[in-house]
Amino acid sequence: MSPGWEHQYSGLFTPLPRFAVEAYTERPRYVIHLPVAVTNLAEALDLARTLARSLASTPQVDLGGTTVSAEDAQHVRHWVFCDRIMPDRRRCAREADHAGACLPNDGP
Numbered sequence: 001m002s003p004g005w006e007h008q009y010s011g012l013f014t015p016l017p018r019f020a021v022e023a024y025t026e027r028p029r030y031v032i033h034l035p036v037a038v039t040n041l042a043e044a045l046d047l048a049r050t051l052a053r054s055l056a057s058t059p060q061v062d063l064g065g066t067t068v069s070a071e072d073a074q075h076v077r078h079w080v081f082c083d084r085i086m087p088d089r090r091r092c093a094r095e096a097d098h099a100g101a102c103l104p105n106d107g108p
């Protein structure tokens with residue numbers, strides 16, 4: 001293989017987000033769309049993280065699947081949480097695209 005093939009194919013081994021896995025293994029689900037008026041993406045991501053964490057004790061809420069989109073481009077979603085699977089099978093609770101190592105979600 002040519003040099004750099006690991007980078008080219010690294011996405012193949014990235015775990016799917018929890019909601020994507022469950023979409024194929026669980027019964028049909030419904031998603032609640034709760035519009036929140038925030039004027040910039042950074043504020044929307046911060047507020048989404050706060051709101052999602054405040055609902056963490058509700059078992060139906062999938063924190064890792066939380067996304068933010070512009071009102072007029074709802075098909076372009078921005079992940080709120082990293083949600084990578086860690087070696088101990090817990091999920092990373094840090095923000096999406098964070099710097100540094102993943103940290104586990106210790107749950108509610």
Ligand SMILES: [Zn+2]
Nearest residue numbers: 082092094102
């Ligand atoms: Zn992470």
